[in-house]
Amino acid sequence: MTDLTRRKMLGVAAxxxxxxxxxxxxxxxxxxxxxxxxxxxxxDLRAFVALSSVLTGIAVLKxxxxxDPIQVKNQYFDAAKADPAFPxxxxxxxxxxxxxxxxxxxxxxxxxPKLKFLGRSIILAWYxxxxxxxxxxxxxxxxxxxxxxxxxxxxxxxxxxxxxWTWRVAQAHPMGYSELRYGYWAEDPLKLDAYIA
Amino acid sequence: MCAARMPDPDVxxxxxxIAGALIAKVLATAGxxxxxxxAGEQLPPDINGYMNRFLNATAKVPESPYPPxxxxxxxxxxxSTVNAGRPTVLSLGARYRFGDWQDPKQxxxxxxxxxxxxxxxxxxxxxxxxxWLGTSLRFLPSDFEMKTRFNRFVDWPIKYSHLExxxxxxxxxxxxxxxxxxxxxxxxxxxxxxSYPMPKIVMSKVDAAVEAGLSGLKISAHGLDDVKWAVASTxxxxxxxxxxxxxxxxxxxxxxxxxxxxxxxxxxxxxADALRTGRVDIMYKTVASKVQVDESGxxxxxxxxxxxxxxxxxxxxxSVTGNKKVYILAGNAIETPRLLxxxxxxxxxxxxxxxxxxxxxxxxxxxxxxxxxxxxxAPKPVWGYxxxxxxxxxxxxxxxxxxxxxxxxxxxxxxxxxNFALGDPHTTTVDFVNGINFSGLNGGKSDDPKRxxxxxxxxxxxxxxxxxxxxxxFRLGFLIEQSPDAGNRVTVSDxxxxxxxxxxxxxxxxxxxxxKQGLAAAKDTASAIFKNMGADEFTTKPNADDPxxxxxxxxxxxxxxxxxxGHLVGTHRMGTSxxxxxxxxxxxxxxxxxxxxxxSGSFPTVATANPTLTLAAxxxxxxxxxxxxFPNL
Numbered sequence: 001m002t003d004l005t006r007r008k009m010l011g012v013a014a015x016x017x018x019x020x021x022x023x024x025x026x027x028x029x030x031x032x033x034x035x036x037x038x039x040x041x042x043x044d045l046r047a048f049v050a051l052s053s054v055l056t057g058i059a060v061l062k063x064x065x066x067x068d069p070i071q072v073k074n075q076y077f078d079a080a081k082a083d084p085a086f087p088x089x090x091x092x093x094x095x096x097x098x099x100x101x102x103x104x105x106x107x108x109x110x111x112x113p114k115l116k117f118l119g120r121s122i123i124l125a126w127y128x129x130x131x132x133x134x135x136x137x138x139x140x141x142x143x144x145x146x147x148x149x150x151x152x153x154x155x156x157x158x159x160x161x162x163x164x165w166t167w168r169v170a171q172a173h174p175m176g177y178s179e180l181r182y183g184y185w186a187e188d189p190l191k192l193d194a195y196i197a
Numbered sequence: 198m199c200a201a202r203m204p205d206p207d208v209x210x211x212x213x214x215i216a217g218a219l220i221a222k223v224l225a226t227a228g229x230x231x232x233x234x235x236a237g238e239q240l241p242p243d244i245n246g247y248m249n250r251f252l253n254a255t256a257k258v259p260e261s262p263y264p265p266x267x268x269x270x271x272x273x274x275x276x277s278t279v280n281a282g283r284p285t286v287l288s289l290g291a292r293y294r295f296g297d298w299q300d301p302k303q304x305x306x307x308x309x310x311x312x313x314x315x316x317x318x319x320x321x322x323x324x325x326x327x328x329w330l331g332t333s334l335r336f337l338p339s340d341f342e343m344k345t346r347f348n349r350f351v352d353w354p355i356k357y358s359h360l361e362x363x364x365x366x367x368x369x370x371x372x373x374x375x376x377x378x379x380x381x382x383x384x385x386x387x388x389x390x391x392s393y394p395m396p397k398i399v400m401s402k403v404d405a406a407v408e409a410g411l412s413g414l415k416i417s418a419h420g421l422d423d424v425k426w427a428v429a430s431t432x433x434x435x436x437x438x439x440x441x442x443x444x445x446x447x448x449x450x451x452x453x454x455x456x457x458x459x460x461x462x463x464x465x466x467x468x469a470d471a472l473r474t475g476r477v478d479i480m481y482k483t484v485a486s487k488v489q490v491d492e493s494g495x496x497x498x499x500x501x502x503x504x505x506x507x508x509x510x511x512x513x514x515x516s517v518t519g520n521k522k523v524y525i526l527a528g529n530a531i532e533t534p535r536l537l538x539x540x541x542x543x544x545x546x547x548x549x550x551x552x553x554x555x556x557x558x559x560x561x562x563x564x565x566x567x568x569x570x571x572x573x574x575a576p577k578p579v580w581g582y583x584x585x586x587x588x589x590x591x592x593x594x595x596x597x598x599x600x601x602x603x604x605x606x607x608x609x610x611x612x613x614x615x616n617f618a619l620g621d622p623h624t625t626t627v628d629f630v631n632g633i634n635f636s637g638l639n640g641g642k643s644d645d646p647k648r649x650x651x652x653x654x655x656x657x658x659x660x661x662x663x664x665x666x667x668x669x670x671f672r673l674g675f676l677i678e679q680s681p682d683a684g685n686r687v688t689v690s691d692x693x694x695x696x697x698x699x700x701x702x703x704x705x706x707x708x709x710x711x712x713k714q715g716l717a718a719a720k721d722t723a724s725a726i727f728k729n730m731g732a733d734e735f736t737t738k739p740n741a742d743d744p745x746x747x748x749x750x751x752x753x754x755x756x757x758x759x760x761x762x763g764h765l766v767g768t769h770r771m772g773t774s775x776x777x778x779x780x781x782x783x784x785x786x787x788x789x790x791x792x793x794x795x796x797s798g799s800f801p802t803v804a805t806a807n808p809t810l811t812l813a814a815x816x817x818x819x820x821x822x823x824x825x826x827f828p829n830l
Contacts, residue, residue: 158252172582185584
C-alpha cells in the first residue's frame with residue numbers, strides 16, 4: 001500500500017486537491033510498490049531528467065516535481081540503465097557544458113545511430129509508462145513487413161502507467177485513472193501548457 | 198475451503214452473473230432459499246487486485262483485470278490446463294500466428310468457422326457484467342415482431358407491452374441514468390409518470406462534434422433516405438448521482454474492462470443484497486458438470502466439481518439433488534447450452550432440454566452484434582480519452598423498412614479516441630517517436646499515393662504533434678442486427694476438454710447475407726457521416742488473413758472487418774411451443790418443468806440494443822413468476 005500513502009501525502013501537499021486525489025488513489029493506486037533497487041546517483045538522475053525533458057518536450061518540474069512523492073523517474077532511470085548503451089548516453093549528458101539545458105546533447109543523442117533508439121525508449125517510458133526494447137524499435141525502423149502492434153517488453157509498473165505523459169499531451173488522463181469530477185468531459189480541457197509546461 | 202453449504206435449498210442457480218444475481222435477490226427476498234454454483238472465484242474484498250492486473254497488463258483487453266491468467270511464460274495459457282477457462286479477444290488471430298483463432302492450445306472456444314465468433318465472456322463472480330459498458334437501451338416494440346412487421350425470422354412470444362413494466366423495474370434495480378423524453382423514439386413507450394432513477398449522463402465534446410456534423414446529412418442508399426439523423430444520449434447503468442451507496446461517475450474512460458470506483462453497476466451490487474437476506478449461499482470455484490433428469494422428466498439434480506487453484510486438481514465432486522427444487526441455468530448463451538449438451542444420459546441422449554433426433558434447438562441460433570468500427574480525425578479537437586467510454590449514439594436507424602432486406606444498426610459514439618480501433622494512444626505515440634506509421638497519421642494512409650516518409654520526432658515538436666492528432670481522434674461503432682441462423686450454433690467438443698475433463702464449447706459461425714448487408718450499410722454510413730463532418734477517415738483496410746473479415750462486395754478484393762460486441766444471444770430461444778423453441782416466454786424449459794434457462798440466450802432475435810437491460814427485465818419477470826407459482830413448479 002506504499003503508493004496509496006504516497007498519493008495521500010501528495011494530496012496533503014497540494015491542499016485543495018485533496019479530495020480528488022484521494023478519491024482516485026483509493027480506487028486506482030497500485031497496491032504493490034515497484035521493486036526496490038539502490039537509489040541512483042543524484043547527479044546522474046538529474047542529468048537523466050534534464051535529458052528526458054528535452055526529449056519529451058515536457059518541463060523538468062512536471063517530470064520530476066520538487067516535491068515528488070511518486071518518484072517514477074527512478075523507475076525509468078533503472079529501466080534505461082539496463083541497456084548496454086546507457087553509460088555512453090549518460091556520459092555524453094554529464095559532459096554537457098550546460099547540463100541543465102542539454103538541447104545540443106539531446107540532438108546529438110537522437111542523431112547517433114548507436115544511441116537514438118535508447119533515446120526513443122526513454123521517451124516512450126515517460127509517455128507510456130512501458131519499456132520498449134531499443135532493439136525492437138530499431139528492427140521496426142527498418143524497411144519490411146512488421147507485425148502490428150509493436151509491443152513493449154513490459155509495463156514498467158502500474159504507477160508508471162498512471163503517470164504516462166501521452167495522456168496529458170492529449171489533454172486527457174490515463175484510461176482507468178481520472179482525477180477529475182463528474183461531467184468534466186462536456187467542457188473544454190485545460191490548455192496544453194497547463195499539462196506539460 | 199468452502200462457505201457453509203446450504204443443506205436443502207429451494208432453488209439452485211448456476212452462474213452469478215447479472216441474470217443469476219437478479220433472480221437470486223428476488224427469490225431470497227420472497228423467502229426462498231437459494232444456492233448458487235459459481236464457476237469462478239469469489240470477489241475479493243476490494244478491487245485493488247483487479248485494478249493492478251489491469252494497470253500492469255501489456256494488453257489491456259476486456260479480460261485483462263480478471264482471473265484466470267491469460268498469459269504464462271510461453272504465451273497464451275493453454276485452455277486445457279485451466280479449470281474454468283473462457284475466451285479472450287487475444288485468440289482471434291490469423292492462422293499460425295500469435296493467438297491463432299483455431300488453435301485449441303490458444304483459444305478456449307473450439308472454433309469451427311467458417312468465420313470466428315468474436316465475442317468473449319468472463320467466468321467469475323458477477324459474470325461478464327464485470328466488464329460491460331453499462332449501455333441500457335430498451336428494445337423497440339418492432340424488435341419483438343420481426344416476422345409480423347418484416348416477414349423475417351420469428352416474433353417473440355411476448356411484445357414490448359409485456360416487458361414495459363419490467364424494464365422500469367430493471368432500470369431501478371441496476372440504476373440507469375437517462376431521460377424519458379430522450380428515449381421516447383421509434384415507439385418506445387413509458388408508463389405514465391415514469392422516470393429513470395437518475396438524470397441522463399451529460400454528453401461529451403465528441404458527441405457534440407458528431408451532432409453538429411450530422412447537419413444536412415443525406416444518405417441515399419441502404420433504405421436510409423428518409424432518416425432524420427440525430428444524436429441521442431445513451432441510457433447507462435452508470436451513476437449521474439450517488440445511487441445505491443455507489444458514487445458518481447468520474448469519467449475514468451474505463452467502463453470496459455473495469456470501473457475503478459464502481460460508478461458503473463455490476464452484479465456484485467445485487468449479489469450483496471441477495472447475500473444480506475441470509476437465504477443465499479454461493480459455492481465458488483464450483484463448476485456445474487451435469488444436469489440430471491428423472492423418469493418423470495423433472496430435473497432431479499446438478500452434479501458439480503470444485504477446484505481450489507485455477508490450474509490445480511479438483512478438490513471435491515458432489516451434487517445437489519431433489520426434483521422438487523427449481524433449477525435455473527444462468528451461465529450465458531455459450532456456457533448454458535454447453536452444460537445442457539454435456540448432460541447426456543439414456544433419458545437425454547442429445548442433452549437436457551434438447552429434443553431427440555436432431556429436432557432440438559439447444560445451442561442453435563447463436564447471435565452477436567457483429568460490430569463495424571470506423572475511425573477518423575475531426576477537423577478540430579474533440580478531446581477524446583475523457584468521460585465514460587460512450588455517452589451517446591445515433592439510434593434513429595435502429596428501425597425502418599430496410600429490415601426486410603438487411604440488418605439494422607445503432608451507432609455508438611466512442612469517447613476513447615482510437616483506443617478500441619488501434620490501441621491508441623500507444624500506437625500513434627510509438628509511430629511518432631520511432632518514425633513508423635501504423636496509424637496512418639505519420640506520413641499518410643496506406644493507400645495514399647502521396648504517402649511520405651514517417652518522421653521520428655522528439656521534444657516540443659513531438660508533444661505538439663501528438664496533441665494535435667490525439668485530440669482530434671474519434672470513432673463510431675455500429676452494432677449490427679444479426680440474423681438468427683440455425684447453423685450458427687454451440688455444440689461440445691468430444692476432442693478438446695478443459696482441465697476438469699469437461700468438453701469445451703465448439704462453435705460454428707457465419708454471417709448471412711442479411712447480416713453482411715447490414716455491415717456494408719454501416720461502412721457506407723460511417724464514411725458518409727465522416728465526410729459530412731469534414732472529418733478525415735482513417736479506418737484501416739483489413740488484411741486478407743484477418744479471420745474476422747469477409748470479402749465485400751463479393752468478387753472484389755475489398756474486405757469488411759467485424760468485431761465482437763460481447764453480446765451472446767440466442768442459444769436457448771423462447772417461443773410459442775416445443776416445436777419452435779427451447780423455453781417458453783417465462784424462460785421455462787418446455788421439456789423439464791422445474792428447469793429455467795435464463796439470460797440473453799432466450800432471445801429469439803437480437804435486434805440492435807445492447808442486450809443486458811432486456812435480459813435483466815426478462816429475469817425479473819421470470820423471478821416474479823417463480824415466486825407466484827412456487828411450490829407448484
